[in-house]
Amino acid sequence: MSTETIKYRRYEQNVEQPAADEQVVFDELSRTMQHITRTMASRYRHAYRPVHAKSHGVLLGTLEVVPGLPEELRQGLFAEARSYPIVLRFSTNPGDMLADNVSSPRGLALKVLGVDGEKVPNHGGKPTQDFVCINGSKFTAPDPAGFLKGIKQFDESLTLPEGVKHAVSVGARAANAVLKAVHLPSATLEGIGAAAVHPLGESFSTIAPVRFGDYIAKVGFAPGSENLKGLTGKSIDLGEDYNALELEIKKFFRHHGGTWDVKVQLALDEPGVDDKDRDFPIEKADKEWPEEKSPWQTVARIVVPQQDSYSDTRQLFVDEQLSFSPWHALVAHRPLGGIMRSRLKAYEEARKYRAQRNAREFVEPASADEVPA
Numbered sequence: 001m002s003t004e005t006i007k008y009r010r011y012e013q014n015v016e017q018p019a020a021d022e023q024v025v026f027d028e029l030s031r032t033m034q035h036i037t038r039t040m041a042s043r044y045r046h047a048y049r050p051v052h053a054k055s056h057g058v059l060l061g062t063l064e065v066v067p068g069l070p071e072e073l074r075q076g077l078f079a080e081a082r083s084y085p086i087v088l089r090f091s092t093n094p095g096d097m098l099a100d101n102v103s104s105p106r107g108l109a110l111k112v113l114g115v116d117g118e119k120v121p122n123h124g125g126k127p128t129q130d131f132v133c134i135n136g137s138k139f140t141a142p143d144p145a146g147f148l149k150g151i152k153q154f155d156e157s158l159t160l161p162e163g164v165k166h167a168v169s170v171g172a173r174a175a176n177a178v179l180k181a182v183h184l185p186s187a188t189l190e191g192i193g194a195a196a197v198h199p200l201g202e203s204f205s206t207i208a209p210v211r212f213g214d215y216i217a218k219v220g221f222a223p224g225s226e227n228l229k230g231l232t233g234k235s236i237d238l239g240e241d242y243n244a245l246e247l248e249i250k251k252f253f254r255h256h257g258g259t260w261d262v263k264v265q266l267a268l269d270e271p272g273v274d275d276k277d278r279d280f281p282i283e284k285a286d287k288e289w290p291e292e293k294s295p296w297q298t299v300a301r302i303v304v305p306q307q308d309s310y311s312d313t314r315q316l317f318v319d320e321q322l323s324f325s326p327w328h329a330l331v332a333h334r335p336l337g338g339i340m341r342s343r344l345k346a347y348e349e350a351r352k353y354r355a356q357r358n359a360r361e362f363v364e365p366a367s368a369d370e371v372p373a
């Protein structure tokens with residue numbers, strides 16, 4: 001399809017279709033997350049995030065909006081060709097502090113600082129816009145009820161000995177490599193035994209949609225500079241070092257800077273089609289939007305200079321005094337769909353518990369000067 005014939009879907013207040021009883025599921029999701037974090041807190045005598053507890057890199061950089069964007073991309077944060085300071089946090093999915101050779105999906109959370117403009121009500125007056133992403137293209141469940149089943153199992157698995165998790169992960173990784181070699185990646189093994197590739201070469205996405213000003217989009221981050229592209233799919237030996245990923249990221253940024261492209265995939269207009277039958281649904285987070293119909297388009301560049309990617313002071317600040325949430329957002333980038341709606345309470349409650357348990361004050365920095373070197 002040529003880009004001239006593409007008609008993008010306009011944002012309207014009724015693009016979402018909330019389920020009648022969904023708040024009950026949201027409350028249960030939030031309670032389960034709390035249970036995970038409290039279980040871990042009793043083990044470690046410290047409260048960590050209930051998922052993505054372990055960080056591997058905490059970086060400072062800038063986001064530079066591309067000048068001369070067409071109207072459909074010149075929206076919200078990307079309306080003006082200017083630059084913003086940003087904080088990046090690389091993480092791994094589990095809520096416990098496993099050794100890095102227990103592989104699982106990676107997270108990338110991005111906080112854009114010094115952002116003016118109207119925010120969603122829970123974030124009113126705050127100077128930040130976050131994007132909270134994983135290295136996948138669709139979510140594990142279509143909706144909050146489906147996710148609740150999975151997260152309950154995860155909660156129950158927390159009491160498994162670490163050795164068992166390690167054995168499952170390594171076994172699953174090997175099995176997955178075999179299946180991939182014959183082009184049959186296994187949905188069940190995907191994730192827990194994900195191949196050990198360099199996290200800096202990965203592409204990340206919000207997976208679920210956000211409002212994109214007058215339109216609707218998913219937002220993603222892909223390696224832009226040749227040195228990061230060179231790490232895409234590169235196997236790394238996670239060996240025996242407990243914090244091998246932290247060391248890999250440190251090794252890179254000690255000598256180099258790198259850039260990522262910030263991309264958006266706009267939803268197409270599908271007049272008269274029910275959400276469940278759409279190619280670009282709002283309420284089905286496990287549906288990958290077809291790239292051949294609406295390609296990812298670059299709206300900005302992230303520039304990260306050479307630096308210490310895990311200094312003690314910055315690691316403490318980012319892990320302990322920042323929280324990243326899709327609901328730290330401009331009205332122009334309001335999260336959309338059931339999975340996104342369920343995250344409002346869960347992230348807020350998780351942050352509150354961490355603040356109280358660890359006696360920490362949380363901050364939303366307006367400038368890079370507030371972030372330790």
Ligand code: HEM
Pocket residue numbers: 029030033048049050051052089091106107108109132133134139147205206207208285322323324339340342343346347350351354
């Ligand atoms: C599109 C789907 C999702 C993605 C891409 C995603 C990704 C992430 C990432 C990367 C983090 C770590 C953020 C950081 O570095 O601070 C995180 C944290 C978290 N996620 Fe999600 N997540 C998703 C869905 C959910 C859902 C459905 C829930 C529950 C309703 C949830 C609950 C949480 C909580 C409670 C935290 C910890 C927040 C904190 O303690 O500050 N996530 N998620």
